[in-house]
Amino acid sequence: MPQPLYITNSLTRTKELFEPINYPYVGLYVCGPTVSGESHLGHARPYVTFDVIYRYLQFIGYKVRYVRNITDAGHFEEEGREAEDKVNEKAKLERLEPMELVQKYTNIYHDMMDALNCLRPAIEPTATGHIVEQIGMIQDIIKKGFAYEVNGSVYFDVTKYAQGNDYGKLSGRILEDMIAGSRDLDGQDEKRNAADFALWKKAPEQHIMRWNSPWGEGFPGWHIECSAMASKYLGSPFDIHGGGMDLMFPHHESEIAQTKIATGCSPVKYWMHNNMITINGRKMGKSYNNTITLREMFYGGNDVLERSYAPATVRFFILQTHYRSTLDFSNDALQAAEKGLQRLLNAYDTIAKLNPSATSSVSIEKIESDCYAAINDDFNTAIVVAQLFEAARIINSVNAGTEQLTAADIVLVKKLFDDFLFQIMGIKQVQQDNSADLTGIMDLVLEIRATAKSKKDFETADKIRNTLTALGITIKDTKDGAEWSK
Secondary structure (H helix, E strand, O other): OOOOOEEEEOOOOEEEEOOOOEOOEEEEEEOOOEOOOOOEHHHHHHHHHHHHHHHHHHHOOOEEEEEEOEEOOOOOOOOOOOOOOHHHHHHHHHOOOHHHHHHHHHHHHHHHHHHOOOOOOOEOOEOHHHHHHHHHHHHHHHHOOOEEEEOOEEEEOHHHHHOOOOOOOOOOOOHHHHOOOOOOOOOHHHOOOOOOEEEEEEOOOOOOOOEOOOOOOEEEOHHHHHHHHHHHHHOOOEEEEEEEHHHHHHHHHHHHHHHHHHHOOOOEEEEEEEOOEEEOOEEOOHHHOOOOEHHHHHHOOOOOOOOOOOHHHHHHHHHOOOOOOOEEEOHHHHHHHHHHHHHHHHHHHHHOOOOOOOOOOOOHHHHHHHHHHHHOEOOOHHHHHHHHHHHHHHHHHHHHOOOOOOHHHHHHHHHHHHHHHHHHOOOOOOOOOOOHHHHHHHHHHHHHHHHHHHOOOHHHHHHHHHHHHHOOOEEEEEOOEEEEEO
């Protein structure tokens, strides 16, 4: 590894040298989706962020076990109304069996992640596939005196745990402030304290998804699934636990508490959290009517979007900002990212045309070193992108004859793009389609447009240009006629 890697640890709020617990092995757990509906733009950020982390750790030689769960047994919320099981309720709405519903949205989720070029995790466990492990962990917590059963439901005793532990350290909250934010199902009157959270819930008569347990038929709480699956596949403690900042409380805070009691140690060495995506300065959410699904991003069909955007553009847009900073979506920002990415891809294609000189007028080694410094400084992809733009400028200058590169530096600048843009940042390299068929079609389209302009039918000419632009084809009018590029 050229330089040491530093990670911002959410638990300590400091940037720490990354030292895996069992070198060269790294355990990485990321909270996956609740598959009761389609993944949206906000979901893309953590999965792209931790895909880059996964890629880079492997790139520098670590053997990474990446675990990302699928929540298919409900997802419990309290937002001023009686909490509901999202899977259960959505299955009724769509008239599907619950497992039919979660399979449908799991398939869509996988399709969207593949489109974004996110590598599949090493293990992708489901909540429903690990009921036995969750029950076993709950029994252990009860045995140790930190959970209690009431009327077929089991709750974690937060107040007792907080007497000798630092519950709230991750999220920076104090116990008294957590009551309002506690997520649970109905049954607040059953709990000893309002901040206690459900480990297991008795299933009401109308609840479809239910399992036998020592406490009767029911289903697991939200937090216990990640503790059970992370412990099973990564042990305790393991190296990195990731997710969005919105999961710090109550989900990750509760994970720490219940796993610490069950295993006897704090479960994670480095906690990492990405920030949110906003839309034109506003938080994205159903209440704001501004949620954009990934399918809408890629194929259109949402009024917030002026047009659809390629998955590579969306991925590049996300990586232009450091993962711990807020990322604001707008059509202008996506279109700027699209142009920026195309500039880098065009520069990469130009490398093969460069003529080497005896000496170099610029240092590619310095740019490479700066890229490593940025990625090793808490995965700062924003600075990596800036360095790649500088490399693109140099490539274009060399091609124009205003700067020089040796043959060795030309090889190095290609390697810079191969390593950082394609392998580490995961931008899928798509070859430009300049086939004879497309050229012939475009010649015909431009001829039709020229005829329309000659007849002063500017409405048709503009419509052709705008439609082609939306398809990613740029038209440039010159004194010798129109030219196109894709």
